[in-house]
Amino acid sequence: xxxxxTPPASFSLPAVVRSHGWIQMSPFSETPDHGLSxxxxxxxxxxxxxxxxxxxxxxxxxxxxxxxxxxxxxxxxHITWMLDLEQDFTEFYALARDExxxxxxxxxxxxxxxxxxxxxxDVVRTLLTTNTLxxxxxxxxxxxxxxxxxxxxxxxxxxxxxTPENLARVDEPTLREGCRMGxxxxxxxxxxxxxxxxxxxxxxxxxxxxxTLELRNxxxxxxxxxxxxxxxxxxxxxxxxxxxxxxWALKVVSNEFFNGEKVTPKQVLETFVRWxxxxxxxxxxxxxxxxx
DNA sequence: GGTAGACCTGGACGC
DNA sequence: GCGTCCAGGTCTACC
Numbered sequence: 088x089x090x091x092x093t094p095p096a097s098f099s100l101p102a103v104v105r106s107h108g109w110i111q112m113s114p115f116s117e118t119p120d121h122g123l124s125x126x127x128x129x130x131x132x133x134x135x136x137x138x139x140x141x142x143x144x145x146x147x148x149x150x151x152x153x154x155x156x157x158x159x160x161x162x163x164x165h166i167t168w169m170l171d172l173e174q175d176f177t178e179f180y181a182l183a184r185d186e187x188x189x190x191x192x193x194x195x196x197x198x199x200x201x202x203x204x205x206x207x208x209d210v211v212r213t214l215l216t217t218n219t220l221x222x223x224x225x226x227x228x229x230x231x232x233x234x235x236x237x238x239x240x241x242x243x244x245x246x247x248x249x250t251p252e253n254l255a256r257v258d259e260p261t262l263r264e265g266c267r268m269g270x271x272x273x274x275x276x277x278x279x280x281x282x283x284x285x286x287x288x289x290x291x292x293x294x295x296x297x298x299t300l301e302l303r304n305x306x307x308x309x310x311x312x313x314x315x316x317x318x319x320x321x322x323x324x325x326x327x328x329x330x331x332x333x334x335w336a337l338k339v340v341s342n343e344f345f346n347g348e349k350v351t352p353k354q355v356l357e358t359f360v361r362w363x364x365x366x367x368x369x370x371x372x373x374x375x376x377x378x379x
Numbered sequence: 380g381g382t383a384g385a386c387c388t389g390g391a392c393g394c
Numbered sequence: 395g396c397g398t399c400c401a402g403g404t405c406t407a408c409c
Contacts, residue, residue, distance in 0.1 A: 218403040223388065269387030270404090313404045334402060382409085392399080 088153050092139075092146040092163060094172050097180070099196035100141040103170050106200045107371075111225060112212060113232040114248055115201075126239050127165060127204060128247040129158050134237045136245070139166060146170075151241050168293070171199035174325055179365045183372075192372040200371070202323050206289040207282050208248050209323050210309060213316045214274050230266035231275075254279035274311030281309075292324065299328040299364075314352075318367065327367035330359050339375045 094100075101121035104110055110117050114126035114136075122140040129135070135152040148166060167173060176198040183189035192198065203209045215227045235253045236246030254262075254275060263272035281287040287309075295302060299321060306317045318331035330336065332352040341350045344358055362369040 216403090218386085218401085219388070220390085220402065222390095223402090227388095263387090267388065270385090271387080274404090311404065315403060380409105383407090384405105385407105386403105386405085388402100390400090392397105394395105394397085 088150050090148050090159060090163075091142075092148060092166060092172070093144070094146055094170070095175075097176060097196050098170075098172070098199070100139065100146065100170070102195050102197040103199040103201050106197065108216075108221065108224075109201045109203070109212065112228045114236070114246060123170070123201075125169070125204075126236075126245055126247045127162070128237050128250065129161055131155075131158060132237075133158060134239050134247050136239055136242075137162060137166070139170070151239070165204040169202050169204055171202065171325070174199060179368060182362070182365065183369070186369075188374045189369060189372060191374050197372055198368060200322055203248065206292055206320075206324070207251050207278070209320060210278060210289065210306075210312070211248075211254075211275055213319050214271055214278075214311045215268070216319075217271070217311065217313075217316055227266050227268050227271075231268075234265055251279045251282040255283040271311060274309075277310050299326045302326060303329065322367045322371065327365050327369075328363075330356055330367055330370045332356065336370070339373075343373075343376055 100123070104117055104121060104123050109115055110123075116124045118124050118138050118140065120140055122138055124136060124138045126134065126136045133152060135150050137151070138149045140147045140149070148162070150162065154162065179198060180193050183193050203212060211231070212228065215224045215231075219227075232246050232248055235249035235257060237253075239245040239247070257276070259272050259276045262268055262276060266272070268275065278287075282289060292302065292305065297305065302324065303317045303321060306312050306320050312320070315331050315333050318329035321327070321329055322331065332355045336355050337350055337352070340355045340358055341347055345354070359366040359370050
């Protein structure tokens, strides 16, 4: 079935889809027209694949399954969140236009960051990005999804991302060996159990009134979430006060601002501090010079 | 508050 | 084929 959504004026579907590496991780994929494809499990337990295509000024959503009205409402809510349709970037764009290294992202209507439907899923994905190579992150995510996600009825070889309940049931050694997640396995197990038991409500953080610092502290109570992961998750929550400093950040900032000299995480943070509450976005969408 | 070492996986490299 | 080294963030213990 098909329905439509109306995006804000300054919106580009390809810009969101390609905003970062999530699109390469299962069950995300990019459609040939640079739209979004994703396999989701709704609250009713229904598993479906949906595609979002930009058609003129609207977004067309195609679903592999027929949806009841509450299911369509739920799916619309998820897509609105995933594509960050409600965020207003007017203030940031006004600042970014005067910075040659950000002017291009304004032209491309970039700034929105692709999200998973749930924060639980984004935390798990982020845990899988830490202390490993991107290739291995993709493998771990693929294994996790295909082993513990619910299958798509019309293409049972494809799966939705596993729910907290699914992952809470998997014992840690199985997760460790099956998905070759190493020491990350107990982090994912503990997170899944905390969410399933109700001890940790991640979804409430999406609309939290906490300050960014308080939100950061809350995220860092999750085992395996340190400074980089918390900053990354804050970006996904629409808070851009922190720059996620990883090895790539150290490299590009060194190349761009320090003539290739080795830099510390503190120097990376100082480089973008002038962007205030937008510093994470300025870093993320900076038009980095090619390495010499 | 800062630092060192351990945690894992898998690819590159030398023998 | 085997052993060693390395990259990638976070945690814990220690100072």
